[in-house]
Amino acid sequence: MASSDEFQTRLEKLDSEFAEIIRRIPKRGSQEPAPFWLHFEMIERYKVLREANIEAGMNILEIGCGAHAITTTVLAHLVGDQGRVVTVDIGRWRFVEEILIQAGMKQRVIPLSHDATKLPLQYECFNLAVVVHGIRSFRNESTITQILKEMLRLSPRIFIAESLPIAKTKAQKAHLEMYNLREEIFQARTGEKDDIHYLPLEKLTKLVESAGGEVTDSMIMEIDQPHFLACVPRVIVGKIEDEKIRENLLQRWNAAYEKLQQHGEEHLPVGIVKARRK
Numbered sequence: 001m002a003s004s005d006e007f008q009t010r011l012e013k014l015d016s017e018f019a020e021i022i023r024r025i026p027k028r029g030s031q032e033p034a035p036f037w038l039h040f041e042m043i044e045r046y047k048v049l050r051e052a053n054i055e056a057g058m059n060i061l062e063i064g065c066g067a068h069a070i071t072t073t074v075l076a077h078l079v080g081d082q083g084r085v086v087t088v089d090i091g092r093w094r095f096v097e098e099i100l101i102q103a104g105m106k107q108r109v110i111p112l113s114h115d116a117t118k119l120p121l122q123y124e125c126f127n128l129a130v131v132v133h134g135i136r137s138f139r140n141e142s143t144i145t146q147i148l149k150e151m152l153r154l155s156p157r158i159f160i161a162e163s164l165p166i167a168k169t170k171a172q173k174a175h176l177e178m179y180n181l182r183e184e185i186f187q188a189r190t191g192e193k194d195d196i197h198y199l200p201l202e203k204l205t206k207l208v209e210s211a212g213g214e215v216t217d218s219m220i221m222e223i224d225q226p227h228f229l230a231c232v233p234r235v236i237v238g239k240i241e242d243e244k245i246r247e248n249l250l251q252r253w254n255a256a257y258e259k260l261q262q263h264g265e266e267h268l269p270v271g272i273v274k275a276r277r278k
Contacts, residue, residue: 010225014046015085018046020072021104021105025099026102037228037229040227041068041229042073043225044267046074048272049161049202051274054075057082058128059086059125060075060083060129061130061154061155062075062085062087063130063134063147064089064116065111067092067095067096068096068099072096076100078107079108083108088113089112097111099114100277117143118150121154123154129154129159131147131158131159132159133162135204136195136197137204139214141207148160148208152211152213155159156276157276159209160208160275161271162271164271165199165200166269169266170263171265172266173182174263174265174266175265175268176198176230178191178257178265179256181249181252182232183190183197184249189240198268201271202222208273208275214275215274215275216275221272228265230259237249
């Protein structure tokens with residue numbers, strides 16, 4: 001579990017400029033163990049994106065900013081005042097502007113609400129295209145491949161980072177057990193998959209290659225920090241209409257939640273794939 005003391009310790013290990021950005025963003029809620037969950041997620045993105053070789057002044061395409069602009073905020077910091085981040089999402093914009101304003105990064109970001117499988121941009125106009133912890137929201141391999149093709153069409157280089165289905169500790173196993181319920185829960189609630197199971201690194205590289213990318217590097221990064229995003233609220237599971245499916249998922253949710261309470265939740269290793277257009 002992540003305490004305020006642990007959060008402060010991790011802040012002290014960051015470069016001073018990025019640490020100041022993190023400090024500007026208020027806590028998200030007040031209850032332990034996770035009032036700093038958003039900050040921990042940004043710290044993780046910062047660690048991952050240091051492998052992307054981002055330089056000040058770059059123009060970057062980000063696919064999937066999500067409701068909290070987690071990766072977007074870090075990218076905006078890395079490109080500096082002269083750089084720009086065009087961030088794409090089809091609908092998850094709830095807190096994006098608020099958080100970018102708090103972080104002082106709003107002027108560096110151009111939001112684009114659009115389907116990422118066919119972007120309204122005609123020419124290569126980015127130095128780098130990234131998707132960080134977004135592959136799992138693309139629902140199926142066909143959609144993943146099409147989005148990767150768009151990224152490669154608009155940028156000569158792409159950078160992908162995604163959690164891997166690797167659990168070495170009890171806290172990682174607790175995270176993975178709870179997370180693996182998400183796909184079934186969302187499909188039972190809406191009829192469509194979301195938050196698909198984490199893909200192995202080998203599968204991620206094959207998808208990049210099938211989209212026309214030449215993999216230049218791949219690696220597994222150990223994160224070594226708490227994580228808070230596996231759990232779907234129990235009330236959502238309770239709203240599943242099919243009684244048999246609902247009761248099965250509630251039983252499995254209860255068992256997974258008990259393990260989260262017992263062991264905590266730890267970030268899984270992250271797979272990183274760097275590629276260039278063939």
